[in-house]
Amino acid sequence: MSVSSSSSPLRLGIAGLGTVGAGVIRLLETNADLITARAGRPLKVVAVSARDRTRDRGVNVSGLRWYDNAVDLVTDPEVDVVVELIGGAEGPARALVEAALQAGKPVVTANKALLAIHGPALAQVSAEKSAPLLFEAAVAGGIPAIKTVREGLAADRLLRIGGILNGTCNYILTVMRETGKDFGSVLADAQQLGYAEADPSTDIDGLDAAHKLTILAGLAFGRPVAFDSVHVEGIRRIGAADLSFARKLGYRIKLLGLARVGDAGLEARVTPCLVPEDAPIAQVDGVFNAVVAEGAFAGRLMIEGRGAGAGPTASAVTADLIDIARGSHIPVWGVQVSDMQPVRACPLSAGKGAFYLRLRVEDRPGVIADITAVLRDCGVSLRSMLQPTPEKNDTAPHVPLVLVTHQTSEAAMQDAVTRIDQLDVVTDTPVMIRIETD
Amino acid sequence: MSVSSSSSPLRLGIAGLGTVGAGVIRLLETNADLITARAGRPLKVVAVSARDRTRDRGVNVSGLRWYDNAVDLVTDPEVDVVVELIGGAEGPARALVEAALQAGKPVVTANKALLAIHGPALAQVSAEKSAPLLFEAAVAGGIPAIKTVREGLAADRLLRIGGILNGTCNYILTVMRETGKDFGSVLADAQQLGYAEADPSTDIDGLDAAHKLTILAGLAFGRPVAFDSVHVEGIRRIGAADLSFARKLGYRIKLLGLARVGDAGLEARVTPCLVPEDAPIAQVDGVFNAVVAEGAFAGRLMIEGRGAGAGPTASAVTADLIDIARGSHIPVWGVQVSDMQPVRACPLSAGKGAFYLRLRVEDRPGVIADITAVLRDCGVSLRSMLQPTPEKNDTAPHVPLVLVTHQTSEAAMQDAVTRIDQLDVVTDTPVMIRIETD
Known part of the structure; x- marks a missing residue:
């Protein structure tokens, strides 16, 4: 020694x-x-x-x-x-x-x-x-996520990697759910409390999570991952209504980074997701982060902890220094650069998924028939629909309509949303959120 | 390299x-x-x-x-x-x-x-x-718990370590909660399914969890931990009624291993515990394990995953082999043997805690007064009491009585339980379960 x-x-x-x-x-x-x-x-x-x-x-x-x-x-x-x-x-x-x-x-x-x-x-x-x-x-502050993937799971072929990688977004979504307040006011509160930056865009537009996902995916799959190949959506468009509808449907909303390698290549994306309310990741609230890894042999693993702050980050930096003092000499990505085979980036549109869609529509007969006709024409199959009864004193001519689809191709869904958005009866840009059930 | x-x-x-x-x-x-x-x-x-x-x-x-x-x-x-x-x-x-x-x-x-x-x-x-x-x-099968504590958290002073360390017990307690069945019948089912051994005592009496806790505590605190110094209780005495009362009180029951070092020395114990139903560890169900570590700088961390089985265990064994191939040379306990200062084992009776106590008592006036008098004499303060209304067709002369205490000294509580057990009106050995809220 x-x-x-x-x-x-x-x-x-x-x-x-x-x-x-x-x-x-x-x-x-x-x-x-x-x-x-x-x-x-x-x-x-x-x-x-x-x-x-x-x-x-x-x-x-x-x-x-x-x-x-x-x-x-x-x-x-x-x-x-x-x-x-x-x-x-x-x-x-x-x-x-x-x-x-x-x-x-x-x-x-x-x-x-x-x-x-x-x-x-x-x-x-x-x-x-x-x-x-x-x-x-x-990645993920005080959570030894890098070490877990690069060394703890080094023997296993990872099927997917990701998680809740941005504490600011998770804090905002948690407070929105708990208080019913809208995005803007919760963001302002978070900025006052120091949980969000004065310029919050790197966090709330998903870039910070995408940086972390790029790193995790590179380690998990031993492949060079181009940051530009990650599909990134933030949480600006999530409204208080979405948190409330998600709850009625048995879900919570989290900003997830997720990457997997399949026959079609590497799929990596940061998007808001509906997750079942009893899923372990749904319980990770506030500024906490969670990293989920799934291996063919090890099964699924989740680590949660503090993703930011002076103490957790200093703990991670100093653990690295101890590794160096101990003589650690692991390649940056866990394998030699020469062993890193490039992998094709798989566009999001090649994937499949189930979707939540919130529309604002005119309150008159025939609207639902128009919308479901588009879904039928695009080959998207509907699982459930939610049209809340308007409040008694609500005389607005527009009402929300929430649709949940079965598994469908992402391309078909994007096509359907584009066409639904063009309908005269639809008055606002639709909000589409992916559903992650596994 | x-x-x-x-x-x-x-x-x-x-x-x-x-x-x-x-x-x-x-x-x-x-x-x-x-x-x-x-x-x-x-x-x-x-x-x-x-x-x-x-x-x-x-x-x-x-x-x-x-x-x-x-x-x-x-x-x-x-x-x-x-x-x-x-x-x-x-x-x-x-x-x-x-x-x-x-x-x-x-x-x-x-x-x-x-x-x-x-x-x-x-x-x-x-x-x-x-x-x-x-x-x-x-420890904990496919979860890289050892690496997390010994390397990932190497820079931090750990305040406590532990978690759900036995999948068999967690499976049994989960099924008891979900089905209302009693311990014996769920154990028999678990044996048939291969989740419990033919001789299940190492698992259900807490010894397996105690072995793992001994190892985790040695790594976390850099101290030699004597296996004999771990207080061990299993889950044989937990009844279906306890799962049901725990739920009514807002808790779940988990077999937890927990170790901490304080001024009085090292406290290490494996005991069934009531944990708040919204605590992250309460969500870890079935055969899954979870390791919780809390550091002064890193804060609290929880890893959950598969704690047993051929795949997860093989993944962990082979990750160690990869470390050896890479030239890893970390001391067994993370520090040199000469740096491991002995630590006094702190007896459980020196600790503090809140407690759940389930009694079986005679169904007549004055019983509660007798019992609360003992608690008062022992200096144990009561937080709540639950005496379910007997079923209409239940003519049994004995009824359950559940008491929940405020924080109190373990010694006072043990004294109180001994004295309550001796009361004529108490017909069965009391079941005492610790409450872990933090």
């Missing part, structure tokens, strides 16, 4: 001293004794880089070497490992990670966008230079 | 060809390509040992060297790694594992009893001989 017997510290250079960076420094201080025991040697921060040298971060960085340019951490001969916590797929984060790997220095990062977009190229450099690149904190 | 670049096979000797042993051989065949890619080299079974050479196991072992004595696998110069799937804390399993480690050969085992009872001594040999000992399959 060569690494463990070494007692010289593993010296760290940390770039980015936001919430997570400060959290890592605090964790390394607080748990120094047990981290040293588990790593087999002390982990010691020797240098840092951030924008503002004077800001109070609640941790003492005065004894550490300071670099204004993050990439200078790489040339510091006393930095053994570079920790990248700047964020962003381009700019200084990418420059730092590339430079460190090129210099043969191990890198730990929490950067999901960087891995999702440049992961395959970075894996190539990591392999050429024998410099590990670890990124546990990039 | 020295190990990955080696393309010579890692040669395995497997002892024990029951369901799991045959499952490992099948998995290695079925997933040979991806296992080779992830391990960086092929995994190849070269020798086996089992009792009956002629039995049909559904896998072809004809080309493999056969040993009648498992321990002879160790001296086979072509066996690089020993896989122990015999089971049992003593006998050939223990002899094989000890001999292999003494010979410096890595060992992978699924043997929970062996690790729970002889784990600290085996860790010593593993360290002295630099021979890894991995045992992912010993």
Whole structure:
């Protein structure tokens, strides 16, 4: 056990001293004794880089070497490992990670966008230079999702991977369900509470979840997954009415990332979904994340926990550092780059599924006949329909109509929705949500 | 990446060809390509040992060297790694594992009893001989619980660890709740379905869960945990009535293993518990297992999945083999043996908790006054009481009475139960179940 017997510290250079960076420094201080025991040697921060040298971060960085340019951490001969916590797929984060790997220095990062977009190229450099690149904190915060997929399930052929990958969206959908409030007002509350960013689009439009799904799918299937091939929908169009109708139908609404490999290729998508209310994933509420993996031998596995925040993210970053101290040298995607066979991206329209469709229609006879005729013409079979009785004092000329289909082809359904949207009796853009029952 | 670049096979000797042993051989065949890619080299079974050479196991072992004595696998110069799937804390399993480690050969085992009872001594040999000992399959089958605790949460100070660790008990309690049937008849059904052994005592008396909890606690706290120090209760005394009363009170009943370290020492116990029906762990039903870990930084994490069966267990065993092929060299308990400080075992009676108490009492005035007087004298404060109206045609002179306490000391509660049991008006031994709300 060569690494463990070494007692010289593993010296760290940390770039980015936001919430997570400060959290890592605090964790390394607080748990120094047990981290040293588990790593087999002390982990010691020797240098840092951030924008503002004077800001109070609640941790003492005065004894550490300071670099204004993050990439200078790489040339510091006393930095053994570079920790990248700047964020962003381009700019200084990418420059730092590339430079460190090129210099043969191990890198730990929490950067999901960087891995999702440049992961395959970075894996190539990591392999050429024998410099590990670890990124546990990039997916699902404190949940060791990466390790579970890359190592815990390494023997199994995974059939699918995914889950609730964005805590902001899950929080908003949970509060909408519990309070009956509409999207906009719950988002505003979430921003006040710090659960959503001032510019929330990366979260609520599904991009953050798509970054994470890209990474998970690459690991699960040992294939290079192009971020652009992921179909992405966010939660902006989900209304309070949808949460309420879903409940009446025995479902909850979750933003799910899901990827699977079949004969037609890789299907990867981030979409709002109706899930049966007694399914384990339906119980994962608030800011919690959950990762679901299904293997041919291991069966289905679900891990839930805190997907964000200083503590959980720092725990994941530092676990990676302990792996490096222990001498871990696993390829970035779990297999050698040369073993990663490309896989065809399967367009969403080639898939099948059941669907929930909420329409706003004119309140007059014949409307339902018009709509069901379109579904029939498109070969979409209806499982149930819900038309709530209007409130007594509701004199609006438009009423909601909710349709639930049997399993059908996604292409047929998209065709049907386009045609239904063109009907004169349909007054708003239809809201279509996929139903995930398995 | 020295190990990955080696393309010579890692040669395995497997002892024990029951369901799991045959499952490992099948998995290695079925997933040979991806296992080779992830391990960086092929995994190849070269020798086996089992009792009956002629039995049909559904896998072809004809080309493999056969040993009648498992321990002879160790001296086979072509066996690089020993896989122990015999089971049992003593006998050939223990002899094989000890001999292999003494010979410096890595060992992978699924043997929970062996690790729970002889784990600290085996860790010593593993360290002295630099021979890894991995045992992912010993806890919670296909769930990578060991890896999650030992590596995924390595940076964090764990506050508690535990969960639903026995699928047989969880299956029985789930069916009792769903059907209203009593323990004995559900057990008999489970035996017929193969979910319970012919001699079910290891499972239903909580010993199997206690073995797993001992292992998890050792890893979580980095302390040697004596199996004898775990308080163990099984589920034999849980009646259909308890499931039904629990539901009325808003709870479900689960057999939980739970360990925590506090100022008073290590508390570890396996007991039936009432858990709030909306708690995530309450949703884990049937043969599924769930492991819950709570860290100071990472927060709470729960993993659920298949805790037994050939496929999930083979997946865990083979993931360990891939780790060995990749050159993993983590100490048995995550820290060096010399770093494992002993911890005082804290007796259950030193703890606190809330309790459910089901009594069978005479149906006459004054009974409740007698019982509540005992509780008052013992300093136990009552939160609620349930006395179901007898069925119309029920002329039995004895009726059930269910009491739920506020938080109280375990010692006071045990005292109260002993005294209540001695009351003339109480006709059966009281059933006391702990309530776990957090």
